[in-house]
């Protein structure tokens with residue numbers, strides 16, 4: 636399983652509402668919990684990042700995942716909006732059956748832990764959609780997690796930080812369910 640930290644040390648991504656984290660620094664600090672639980676369940680998990688293969692765009696995120704040879708790629712983010720909305724969503728490629736199935740399992744697992752509004756699956760299809768090149772270029776089923784609007788919503792930020800341990804375990808167990816299904 637490729638566990639891809641969103642953004643890069645160079646750009647960081649959005650900043651949390653409490654100003655403590657960038658998307659990159661938050662997941663860099665926590666993604667090991669997902670890896671540990673996956674390995675406990677018998678999987679090989681590789682943490683990767685686009686910057687390791689020379690770029691900061693979603694195309695490089697796809698390259699970093701492809702280089703691992705994994706059977707599933709998961710990219711970790713948190714969300715931002717200027718409309719005050721909050722909640723959990725998961726993005727996948729519009730016509731990848733595996734990607735959709737994994738996204739559905741992980742979305743349910745994240746909602747179960749975070750108990751924020753369930754904004755459901757979001758499908759990437761057009762060039763203007765989020766992380767289009769990441770989904771277009773990954774060789775394996777891929778998804779992108781947005782567990783909460785931690786950048787723009789205070790409740791979402793607190794919830795993500797408070798429940799990060801059970802969240803990581805739940806994501807790993809959903810991945811296990813995906814491979815067993």
Ligand SMILES: [Zn+2]
Pocket residue numbers: 641642648649658712713
């Ligand atoms: Zn992001």
